[in-house]
Amino acid sequence: MHTEVPQIDISRVLDAPRGLVYRAFTDPDHFVAWWGPIGHSLPRTEIEFDVRPGGHQRWTEVSAANPGVRVHVHVDLTDVTDGELLDGLMHVTGRLPDGVEAFETRVRVEFHDEAPGRTRLTIHQWLPQQVTGNAEQGWLEALTTLDAALIDTRTPPSRVEVQ
């Protein structure tokens, strides 16, 4: 479904062993401690994880500033390797802060050993397709190109218009 280049490509080394980092993503008690966005909380009773291929991760994000804003996130896990990989399609619904309609986004997280006792996390995200309406498939590539162009060549302080 999403075979194109992901728009988000993040790599980060964490000072913790791989098993622990994997638990932070897959154990609800760990997950609530760090998952964003900032200012949101995740009610512990509304988390349901069933981590395996074909399983799911579900939770609700409640805005502290506006408790009426409740975002429901359901991840259908397509590919899971214990301690190594989580890949799935994230469905975001509910009352979103900026009124944006529901969307889907594929997210892939890989966990790699990094000496000594550290973990390299790589995150790939394919941004929601529906935001572009009926745009051609190529828009994904365009985003990647645009992203690289703007970041590498001509974005001094953000929001300064480059002429």
Added chain:
Amino acid sequence: MAGTDHLSAVFSALADPTRRAILADLAERDATVTELTASLPISMPAVSRHLKVLERATLISRTRSGKWRASHLEAAPLREAADWIERYREFWDSSLTRLDAHLAAVQAAERPRNPTDRDPRPPTETASDHKEP
């Protein structure tokens, strides 16, 4: 939201490699259709059609000076599109920073059971999960 519709037009315009090539040219300098055509393997009317798409998406503006009509890159919509992507990146960045802090706290709590602070090996209970080099 209207913003999303506009973004659709922007992303749709960006979906074509020729149009991206044109934008890359215009990032260097304003240019006429003739000048743009010189660096592209397509005809002048084809370039004109692409310019119309870019203009509708407000990615360029066109000014007439004398008999020449030059195209000018409009950076604001590009910035808007980049900001849209950036929201997702910021989400990950801030979440991973909190994850870092969480992992540090969890490990600090486990540390009394593992007094060799500098020992890179994970606590015994998880050692079997790992193929240590």
